[in-house]
Amino acid sequence: MIVKTQDLxxxxxxxxxxxxxxxxxxxxxxxxxxxxxxxxxxxxxxxLLNLIGxxxxxTSGKVYFRNQDVSLLTDKERRNxxxxxxxxxxxxxxxxxxxxxxxxxxxxxxxxKISGQLQHKRAxxxxxxxxxxxxxxxxxxxxxxxxxxxxxxxRALANDPCLILADEPTxxxxxxxxxxxxxxxxxxxxxxxTTVLLTTHDKKVAEVADERYYIQDGKLEYESS
Amino acid sequence: xxxxxEIVVVAEGSWVVQAFPVIxxxxxxxxxxxxxxxxxxxTVVPMVVRFGYQVEAVxxxxxxxxxxxxxxxxxxxxxxxxxxxxxxxxxxxxxEEVVVGPSLALEWNFDAGSKIKVSSKHAYMNLTVSGIxxxxxxxxxxxxxxxxxxxxxxxxxxxxxxxxxxxxxxxIDQQELIANRIEQEIPGLKALSINERNQIxxxxxxxxxxxxxxxxxxxxxxxxILVIMVSTMNISERRRDxxxxxxxxxxxxxxxxxxxxxxxxxxxLGGVLGVLLxxxxxVLIASIYTSIPLSLFFADLLAFIxxxxxxxxxxxxxxxxxxxxxxxxxxxxxxxLPETLRAEY
Numbered sequence: 001m002i003v004k005t006q007d008l009x010x011x012x013x014x015x016x017x018x019x020x021x022x023x024x025x026x027x028x029x030x031x032x033x034x035x036x037x038x039x040x041x042x043x044x045x046x047x048l049l050n051l052i053g054x055x056x057x058x059t060s061g062k063v064y065f066r067n068q069d070v071s072l073l074t075d076k077e078r079r080n081x082x083x084x085x086x087x088x089x090x091x092x093x094x095x096x097x098x099x100x101x102x103x104x105x106x107x108x109x110x111x112x113k114i115s116g117q118l119q120h121k122r123a124x125x126x127x128x129x130x131x132x133x134x135x136x137x138x139x140x141x142x143x144x145x146x147x148x149x150x151x152x153x154x155r156a157l158a159n160d161p162c163l164i165l166a167d168e169p170t171x172x173x174x175x176x177x178x179x180x181x182x183x184x185x186x187x188x189x190x191x192x193x194t195t196v197l198l199t200t201h202d203k204k205v206a207e208v209a210d211e212r213y214y215i216q217d218g219k220l221e222y223e224s225s
Numbered sequence: 226x227x228x229x230x231e232i233v234v235v236a237e238g239s240w241v242v243q244a245f246p247v248i249x250x251x252x253x254x255x256x257x258x259x260x261x262x263x264x265x266x267x268t269v270v271p272m273v274v275r276f277g278y279q280v281e282a283v284x285x286x287x288x289x290x291x292x293x294x295x296x297x298x299x300x301x302x303x304x305x306x307x308x309x310x311x312x313x314x315x316x317x318x319x320x321e322e323v324v325v326g327p328s329l330a331l332e333w334n335f336d337a338g339s340k341i342k343v344s345s346k347h348a349y350m351n352l353t354v355s356g357i358x359x360x361x362x363x364x365x366x367x368x369x370x371x372x373x374x375x376x377x378x379x380x381x382x383x384x385x386x387x388x389x390x391x392x393x394x395x396x397i398d399q400q401e402l403i404a405n406r407i408e409q410e411i412p413g414l415k416a417l418s419i420n421e422r423n424q425i426x427x428x429x430x431x432x433x434x435x436x437x438x439x440x441x442x443x444x445x446x447x448x449x450i451l452v453i454m455v456s457t458m459n460i461s462e463r464r465r466d467x468x469x470x471x472x473x474x475x476x477x478x479x480x481x482x483x484x485x486x487x488x489x490x491x492x493x494l495g496g497v498l499g500v501l502l503x504x505x506x507x508v509l510i511a512s513i514y515t516s517i518p519l520s521l522f523f524a525d526l527l528a529f530i531x532x533x534x535x536x537x538x539x540x541x542x543x544x545x546x547x548x549x550x551x552x553x554x555x556x557x558x559x560x561x562l563p564e565t566l567r568a569e570y
Contacts, residue, residue: 046567055472056563076476083474090566094469111475155473 008061021047023218032193038206039215045199087156089166126154146177234390251386271387273376294376313337313356322355328366347382456553468565484554492546496539
């Protein structure tokens with residue numbers, strides 16, 4: 001089991017109202033599986049992903065990453081897990097605008113203190129794998145939405161993580177480009193046996209998963225295939 | 226500073242700035258012999274110095290030119306070892322020749338051999354420029370140095386007066402003593418040693434220094450606030466980038482370092498640009514108020530603004546922006562990660 005949550009809850013207080021963005025979620029994700037969480041906007045998908053990705057702290061409940069209770073980890077250890085064991089794909093790509101395509105992919109490798117030559121070699125390999133070898137020195141603003149998301153996928157895979165967390169990766173893309181991105185993600189992650197946890201509000205996207213969940217008002221339900 | 230080892234003798238009530246009487250009475254030529262008779266005085270050199278001011282579009286705070294009359298045999302008392310620019314020769318008095326400063330020469334297009342006309346209410350003269358001084362001294366640069374006799378004719382219409390006497394003491398360490406003796410023995414004279422001349426300008430320099438310190442402290446404080454504001458705004462605009470770095474696991478120290486390097490570079494760039502623009506502005510203002518052509522200032526810019534001063538300014542701007550960068554770096558580290566990643570930009 002790569003990820004396990006136990007009664008995971010995240011409550012926000014907005015003025016006088018209390019919102020349970022994630023409500024007592026129990027989830028188990030097997031190694032090398034492709035898991036999707038389907039849900040409408042505001043259902044708690046991103047909050048759940050942030051909790052599992054160690055970006056946010058739960059109000060109550062536990063997250064176990066590789067059987068380790070992450071609430072016991074220091075900030076440095078959490079960052080270390082995010083850097084070496086997780087890859088993030090955001091809905092709005094979150095590429096650094098001042099860096100070129102290849103530099104964006106080199107970034108996590110540089111943070112992991114991989115040598116300059118290896119960084120470059122690995123970044124080019126990944127960008128070739130996402131079919132962007134002809135766009136190495138372009139800046140994000142010179143790329144299409146689909147190309148930006150491909151760069152984001154290459155960046156997420158840079159440190160060879162065991163878990164990819166993709167938060168609505170097709171949310172900004174048209175249907176055709178969205179399908180290409182999902183296919184790319186499936187192909188790359190299946191080949192490397194990388195676990196993927198993907199959130200979406202698109203049923204078609206959710207269908208590619210080995211396991212599907214549905215979230216509504218912070219409550220998670222398993223959906224049989 | 227002129228006449229470090231000599232005593233400057235002027236009429237009582239004269240206003241001496243550094244070494245020259247700007248305002249004051251004249252001295253009868255017979256004073257020269259009286260000063261020479263004072264015990265401990267080795268040599269005396271009579272001089273006539275006139276500052277020319279001009280009131281046109283810009284009121285000149287400093288003289289636009291200086292006429293200095295001195296016996297050419299004693300020229301070294303005034304100009305020391307200053308050479309002439311190539312092509313020039315030292316004047317021959319009988320031929321009514323003069324030497325001029327490089328700034329005046331450039332302004333009026335004088336060369337060795339140029340004919341110039343000099344006039345006053347007392348006299349009109351056709352003179353020949355025998356040479357151009359090769360000097361960086363602001364005063365000599367704007368000077369026309371004439372034989373004493375001609376300067377007296379121009380100033381007074383006769384040779385009965387001078388307006389300053391340079392007295393060289395037999396021993397340098399007796400400068401004060403002999404200056405006092407001159408004042409005691411010859412009524413109506415003011416004899417100023419180097420220390421006395423410094424004391425005249427010291428309060429002024431001290432005031433300038435105090436104002437300078439106060440102004441620069443305020444400016445440093447303002448620039449620090451400005452750098453903090455600019456840097457914090459910059460971070461606020463790029464908070465998603467910092468949130469992304471944070472999300473993908475960048476260590477806090479790395480984020481801190483990025484912000485610090487950025488602000489230090491901003492400081493470096495600001496320092497270099499500030500020094501460049503400040504120097505240009507200073508030179509422009511100085512040129513307007515001294516009439517020294519810009520080309521002369523720019524040719525020797527580093528002689529006016531020392532590399533040490535430049536280094537000090539640039540280093541201090543880097544230090545200030547680095548201190549300001551600490552606050553900005555803390556702002557970058559305090560970004561609410563889930564909220565920033567969720568926000569739409």
